[in-house]
Amino acid sequence: MSLESYCANIVDRINTGVLILDLDYNIVMWNRFLQVHSNKSTENVIDKSVFDVFPELPRRWFERKLSSVIELNTQSFCSWEQRHHLFELPHTRPITTDSVYMAQNCTFLPVLDDSKITNICLLIEDVTDVYHYQTKLNTVLEQLALSNRIDGLTQIFNRKHWEECLAKEFSRARRYDHGLALIMFDLDCFKLLNDTFGHQGGDKVLIKVASLVQTLLRACDIFGRYGGEEFAIILPETDLTGALDVAERVRRSIAEMIVEFQDEIIHASVSVGVAVINPADTRYEDLISNTDIALYKAKNAGRNKVFAINELDEFV
Numbered sequence: 001m002s003l004e005s006y007c008a009n010i011v012d013r014i015n016t017g018v019l020i021l022d023l024d025y026n027i028v029m030w031n032r033f034l035q036v037h038s039n040k041s042t043e044n045v046i047d048k049s050v051f052d053v054f055p056e057l058p059r060r061w062f063e064r065k066l067s068s069v070i071e072l073n074t075q076s077f078c079s080w081e082q083r084h085h086l087f088e089l090p091h092t093r094p095i096t097t098d099s100v101y102m103a104q105n106c107t108f109l110p111v112l113d114d115s116k117i118t119n120i121c122l123l124i125e126d127v128t129d130v131y132h133y134q135t136k137l138n139t140v141l142e143q144l145a146l147s148n149r150i151d152g153l154t155q156i157f158n159r160k161h162w163e164e165c166l167a168k169e170f171s172r173a174r175r176y177d178h179g180l181a182l183i184m185f186d187l188d189c190f191k192l193l194n195d196t197f198g199h200q201g202g203d204k205v206l207i208k209v210a211s212l213v214q215t216l217l218r219a220c221d222i223f224g225r226y227g228g229e230e231f232a233i234i235l236p237e238t239d240l241t242g243a244l245d246v247a248e249r250v251r252r253s254i255a256e257m258i259v260e261f262q263d264e265i266i267h268a269s270v271s272v273g274v275a276v277i278n279p280a281d282t283r284y285e286d287l288i289s290n291t292d293i294a295l296y297k298a299k300n301a302g303r304n305k306v307f308a309i310n311e312l313d314e315f316v
């Protein structure tokens with residue numbers, strides 16, 4: 001067998017599509033991989049325009065790609081990440097993906113005769129497996145990033161992420177001299193509630209409080225679980241009057257909330273502390289401390305109350 005026949009044999013058997021076009025984009029040759037996967041017969045394809053045989057090709061993009069290969073006399077590449085596929089070839093992998101078509105990596109090679117380009121060779125690789133596992137990996141990584149920010153019980157931001165948000169909002173408010181308010185609230189006598197209804201009853205209250213408060217806030221407010229039965233809300237661009245308004249809404253809504261648990265009704269209340277950014281605050285932790293002071297003032301005043309600390313460190 002001549003070397004040429006060997007090569008033709010190999011090209012016909014490899015597990016990659018080989019498609020050779022002339023400079024007018026007519027098909028000169030293809031291999032068995034393309035014939036099998038496209039389910040078209042060779043005699044209906046040879047000498048035909050590639051755009052007639054594969055009408056799904058993005059014609060303008062494809063022509064631009066090929067003319068740059070011809071003009072620059074250099075090979076080019078298109079990965080499945082740029083375009084999932086160019087040719088609508090059904091994939092045959094024993095996996096379920098969101099596309100019925102094979103994901104492809106395509107290479108465009110100039111074919112030279114006497115240092116003159118005469119043809120273009122396309123290599124079409126089936127990368128459905130890579131696409132499938134990479135997509136799965138990305139989904140898992142996204143879920144992981146989300147679970148890193150979310151509190152498992154209440155499904156709101158956890159303390160770590162909430163504090164990162166506060167650090168950003170604090171430096172933004174400082175730089176642009178904008179308002180910023182903080183609300184922190186803590187469930188009253190929660191130890192007693194746990195002792196009365198059990199930990200599961202307590203957990204149900206925490207879940208309900210989180211979902212209820214979420215409905216009372218604007219999209220730009222940042223709500224998180226600060227500790228066991230303590231929650232915190234960042235209110236960007238908000239002054240003391242606005243923050244007190246939200247705080248009172250939170251207090252009242254929780255006081256009116258009813259939690260049904262094992263044929264019993266649980267009532268709860270919260271003590272709320274409010275503070276706004278103070279000219280003397282240099283770190284976001286200062287704002288937390290001030291809010292905490294207001295919260296303990298609310299506890300000491302008998303619970304189920306809102307206390308605030310204003311820019312002048314005065315309680316209101």
Ligand SMILES: Nc1nc2c(ncn2[C@@H]2O[C@H](COP(=O)(O)OP(=O)(O)OP(=O)(O)O)[C@@H](O)[C@H]2O)c(=O)[nH]1
Pocket residue numbers: 153186187188189190191192194198199200201202203206227228229299303
């Ligand atoms: N069910 C449940 N309880 C929690 C969770 N995290 C913290 N706690 C409980 O919350 C209770 C908080 O008790 P304390 O700090 O004494 O405060 P308190 O009883 O709410 O009293 P005041 O804050 O003074 O009104 C403790 O018993 C904790 O075990 C949780 O995720 N689930």
